[in-house]
Amino acid sequence: MISFDCKRSRGDFTLDGKFETRDGVTALFGSSGAGKTTVLRLIAGLERPDHGRIVIGGTCVVDTEAGIWLPAHKRRAGLVFQDAQLFPHYDVHKNLTYARRFRPADEKALTFDTVIGVLAISHLLDRKPETLSGGERQRVAIGRALLSYPQILLFDEPLASLDLPRKLEILSLIEKIRDEFKIPIVYISHSVDEIARLASHVIRLAKGRVITKGSASDVLSLVKSPVAADRFDLVSMITAKVEREDNNYAVTVLAHPAGKIVVPYKVEPGQDHVKVAVRATNVTLALAPPGPMSVRTVLEGEVAEVQESDGPFALVTVRLTGGDRVYAYMTRMAAAELKLKAGVRVFALAKTVAMDERGIGGLRLS
């Protein structure tokens, strides 16, 4: 959808990246200062590259060689800012309809009513932005961007200033937009959990450069050396079937061929499969089925690989019964004392409380 190849230097920071995005959600992932926002602003037309070329959906919007420059207002790239940036002098209704007069003549896919319905903001229409809560503001900002009939939606850390329940609310909205409106999305975040849940394609940036790109499960679990990677950023993705919701304890039990997975809260109605992101630092390995203990999720499998670092840590990859891989970080000491190596049968334990709701697809808080 977007083909990006740009270079831009400001002060001592240089962005130099080349990548393509796909349909669905493409995530730009990296720590702060990696250049994610600059990439988004270049795509939206709010900044100019020193050298380079960007093509959005077949239209070349900038090409420094050929002297092409399409200004922001002609790009049809809807940008959702980190802090909403609503028009403070207009009420919600005027904010949402601001782009109405720029609507292309052939565009009729999205109507005002559909958008406010999906975003559940019909009761806010008369309000001024200053009276809205953070989550409401962000929903209006998403609606405003959707109603500008974008070819592509760009999200710049839209959850950064929200609390957890609000984060989950907006996350499931973005999932809805992805699935119902079929607008390609570029999503910026430094949270692995958000990206694991939303994105199918991930581009990882560091210090202005693309360091890895590929499918979400590949990039988020691709670790060349356990020492080099930030061990807290490594997640495994497990897909499992919803077995039952337990109203008593407000948890959902998922069935996987390797064992049961207990996730917190309920799952959106209508979902029968759930994707769960499990951090490698939240996985404990045991050689025998453990006795009575508080951990509810125990998955059976066998060790596929043990990677040791020079430092204190080792990364163990476990192939679960019935597919899927789980990564477990542990000390080199533990790996050595348990004599872990390829082929050893193990039980992987994951604490439910350490699972981030943002990393569980289709979850709802109720």
Place this chain on the structure above:
Amino acid sequence: MWAITPDELTAIKLSLKVASVAMVFSLPLAVGVAFALSRGRFLGKTLLDGLIHLPLVLPPVVTGYALLLLFGKKGPIGSFLAETFGLVFSFRWTGAALAAAVMGFPLMVRAIRLAMDSIEPGVEAAASTLGASPMWVFLTVTLPMSAQGIIAGAMLSFAKALGEFGATITFVSNIPGETQTIPAAIYSLTQTPGGDDGALRLSLFSVALSLVALVVSETLARRAGSRGVRLQ
């Protein structure tokens, strides 16, 4: 004692006319200059900024003399305007309005520029990504969001124009009915035996007028702040 004489009434009417014309004609220019100074990056920006603020720090007599040299009958701009458009400034009320506009201009630009500087850049960026051209962004975002500053600047310039004395008297003299505004009339009355009552009346009127201008500007600005000015 409190009855206003016809001469004083003439001065009051003239002052209001001069101040209104000065305000109305300088406002669009001030908005443009404030926008250029707030958003623009161009060569000579500091020089332009300094030039605009000059009347604020120069002795008003110097500003008046400069106007006389530039806009007088034989001045380069004055002779051009007189020949091309028949617009004459020297010793006319139009000259008084020009002097008032120039003296009030820095105040006006300052207030508007401050308002524009305080607009979060992301809001204008959001408007452009939604499809608004730069002109439309200016009209629907920048202008309404700086409404408070524009109103405050206009009123400051109006109040300044009512009180302008030095530049006016240097540029267009003190001609009753033509260029004799309230301050010039007060000055004349204080120089005339038995003119004390008239000077006091005009002074009190001047105080009242300035107060009204300030209250009106405060009220308008507050209303613009809470409701916003709608252009669309």
